[in-house]
Amino acid sequence: MSATLATPAAPSYFRRDMASYRVLVSDPISDKGVEALASHPEIEVDVNTGLAPEDFLKIIPDYDALVVRSQTKVTAEVFAAAKKLRAVGRAGVGVDNIDRQAATDHGVIVMNTPTGNTISTAEHAFTLMLSAARNIGPAHTAVLAGDFKAARKAFQGIELNGKRLAVIGMGRIGSEFAKRAQAFNMQVVAYDPFLTQARADELKVELAESPDIALSGADVVTLHVPMTEETKHLLNSERLALMNPGALVVNCARGGLIDEADLKAAIDSGHIAGCALDVFEEEPPPSDHPLFALAKHIAFTPHLGASTNEAQENVGIQVAEQIRDFLATGEIRNAINMPSLDASALAEVAPYLELGAALGRLLAKLGPENPDSLRISYHGPLAKKDTALVARTALTALLETARPDGQVNIVNVPTVAKDMGIDLVESTINAKTEYNELLVAELRRGDIRFRAAGTIIGRSPRIVEIDRLYVDTNINGHFLIVRNDDRPGIVGALGTLLGNANQNIANLSLARNKSQGNALTIIEVDAPLSGDIMESVRGIPGVLSATGVTL
Numbered sequence: 001m002s003a004t005l006a007t008p009a010a011p012s013y014f015r016r017d018m019a020s021y022r023v024l025v026s027d028p029i030s031d032k033g034v035e036a037l038a039s040h041p042e043i044e045v046d047v048n049t050g051l052a053p054e055d056f057l058k059i060i061p062d063y064d065a066l067v068v069r070s071q072t073k074v075t076a077e078v079f080a081a082a083k084k085l086r087a088v089g090r091a092g093v094g095v096d097n098i099d100r101q102a103a104t105d106h107g108v109i110v111m112n113t114p115t116g117n118t119i120s121t122a123e124h125a126f127t128l129m130l131s132a133a134r135n136i137g138p139a140h141t142a143v144l145a146g147d148f149k150a151a152r153k154a155f156q157g158i159e160l161n162g163k164r165l166a167v168i169g170m171g172r173i174g175s176e177f178a179k180r181a182q183a184f185n186m187q188v189v190a191y192d193p194f195l196t197q198a199r200a201d202e203l204k205v206e207l208a209e210s211p212d213i214a215l216s217g218a219d220v221v222t223l224h225v226p227m228t229e230e231t232k233h234l235l236n237s238e239r240l241a242l243m244n245p246g247a248l249v250v251n252c253a254r255g256g257l258i259d260e261a262d263l264k265a266a267i268d269s270g271h272i273a274g275c276a277l278d279v280f281e282e283e284p285p286p287s288d289h290p291l292f293a294l295a296k297h298i299a300f301t302p303h304l305g306a307s308t309n310e311a312q313e314n315v316g317i318q319v320a321e322q323i324r325d326f327l328a329t330g331e332i333r334n335a336i337n338m339p340s341l342d343a344s345a346l347a348e349v350a351p352y353l354e355l356g357a358a359l360g361r362l363l364a365k366l367g368p369e370n371p372d373s374l375r376i377s378y379h380g381p382l383a384k385k386d387t388a389l390v391a392r393t394a395l396t397a398l399l400e401t402a403r404p405d406g407q408v409n410i411v412n413v414p415t416v417a418k419d420m421g422i423d424l425v426e427s428t429i430n431a432k433t434e435y436n437e438l439l440v441a442e443l444r445r446g447d448i449r450f451r452a453a454g455t456i457i458g459r460s461p462r463i464v465e466i467d468r469l470y471v472d473t474n475i476n477g478h479f480l481i482v483r484n485d486d487r488p489g490i491v492g493a494l495g496t497l498l499g500n501a502n503q504n505i506a507n508l509s510l511a512r513n514k515s516q517g518n519a520l521t522i523i524e525v526d527a528p529l530s531g532d533i534m535e536s537v538r539g540i541p542g543v544l545s546a547t548g549v550t551l
């Protein structure tokens with residue numbers, strides 16, 4: 001399963017220079033997903049599910065990417081051990097089993113597949129609501145046990161027609177649940193901090209301004225929010241008390257959203273009729289879980305919301321394609337810890353990513369030490385393009401000089417820069433420049449400022465300005481950058497010195513600062529310049545400063 005990567009479409013800056021990638025799939029995903037990964041000639045896939053945490057820790061250092069569902073716990077300890085890891089793909093929605101901060105700190109991108117299991121999960125949640133309302137589970141068990149007659153008396157159901165349904169979390173799954181409930185003639189009220197009145201109108205649901213308002217007088221509540229510190233135990237005894245007597249609770253999102261002890265107490269008190277749960281605070285739940293003692297209006301499933309062939313094929317293939325494309329081309333889709341950049345946006349801004357990296361490396365050599373900010377401005381039509389990663393790329397290249405060996409990358413660079421006290425400031429400027437589009441990078445320490453700029457000519461990035469002097473140079477190669485008095489003979493002396501040192505000159509760019517009587521000379525050479533050559537350059541009369549830079 002390994003060979004050489006096809007011609008990369010992405011900027012080299014996003015890829016590591018390596019022959020192949022190893023991907024570990026540590027939770028079961030569909031065969032088609034595994035095939036989509038393994039079909040890439042450069043990707044070697046190992047499917048190794050159900051690993052004990054200590055075994056997982058032992059093998060994770062060998063992998064460049066990891067694919068999980070909800071079982072594998074990708075903790076800070078895992079990220080610390082996973083020195084080669086660049087990406088974690090979640091075949092599903094919830095990422096609460098992945099330590100997002102640790103991933104970001106270690107420069108690992110985390111992606112999920114947000115849409116692949118929406119319908120299956122909404123259908124499952126809806127099925128759970130119907131089951132609890134009509135006692136399907138307990139009645140089924142009673143029939144099998146020969147208690148047909150008794151069960152007909154015991155299992156009086158709840159009709160949903162006309163009942164008030166509170167949907168907490170009106171995202172993808174919540175919205176699909178609401179549509180199905182409307183087909184059952186339920187009155188839907190929704191709470192979601194990101195739900196606009198226009199969207200609520202479009203979905204024909206009542207918009208509640210708070211969870212309490214949504215729950216007040218509700219006959220059923222269904223939860224569809226992510227599990228976070230803020231949403232933990234969002235359904236507790238106070239909120240359950242707001243619901244109508246005889247109400248039902250449905251949860252197909254995450255167990256921790258409900259205080260299970262409060263729920264049990266509310267059911268025991270008779271205020272809440274029952275519950276339908278696909279997820280539990282602890283998974284698997286203990287077999288003597290207090291809620292399992294209930295006899296009526298209950299429906300429990302073992303986290304099956306996304307477990308259909310259709311959903312698993314969707315998320316398995318999606319995650320495989322996302323990881324494959326990220327490793328092979330740098331394309332970023334559905335990332336949760338950095339901006340995404342799809343294939344067409346990536347193709348459009350790829351030359352600017354290369355240019356941003358070159359400007360970052362240049363400023364690291366020529367700009368002030370101990371900078372407090374890097375300012376990136378986008379001029380002309382570039383200002384309207386998807387530049388989200390250009391500034392990150394420039395900042396990464398700048399900081400890489402201080403933190404080599406892959407310690408900083410486009411994922412963790414905001415955190416690293418913050419720790420170093422460096423602000424990244426971006427701006428867009430519509431005013432015309434000499435160039436159609438211009439990318440300007442300026443490094444500052446207090447009042448000291450140093451800037452460089454570049455543009456794209458054809459498809460080639462060029463540096464066109466250094467320290468406000470116009471130049472024209474390539475962005476890759478070895479350069480001698482000299483500040484010198486603006487008088488005859490200096491360029492000749494530089495050429496002679498380099499010739500004597502057997503250094504071939506590939507290109508030369510000159511810029512004169514007439515008002516100050518000095519000039520900037522940029523000479524591209526075939527090989528890096530040694531310390532001795534640099535000393536000799538600095539010794540040429542009229543040379544004010546000289547720096548050797550490899551971009």
Ligand SMILES: NC(=O)c1ccc[n+]([C@@H]2O[C@H](COP(=O)([O-])OP(=O)(O)OC[C@H]3O[C@@H](n4cnc5c(N)ncnc54)[C@H](O)[C@@H]3O)[C@@H](O)[C@H]2O)c1
Binds near residue numbers: 231306
């Ligand atoms: N049981 C399963 O197998 C299964 C399957 C898929 C998803 N899930 C869970 O369902 C959750 C929802 O999935 P989705 O695809 O609809 O996600 P989504 O991102 O489309 O929707 C989540 C919504 O919750 C809202 N929200 C966030 N905090 C909130 C709060 N405090 N109160 C109210 N709303 C809040 C968001 O604004 C968003 O609209 C996931 O986070 C996942 O944990 C479970």
Ligand SMILES: O=C(O)[C@H](O)COP(=O)(O)O
Binds near residue numbers: 092304
């Ligand atoms: O968040 C999700 O996508 C669901 O909880 C599905 O989890 P699973 O992939 O472990 O079934």
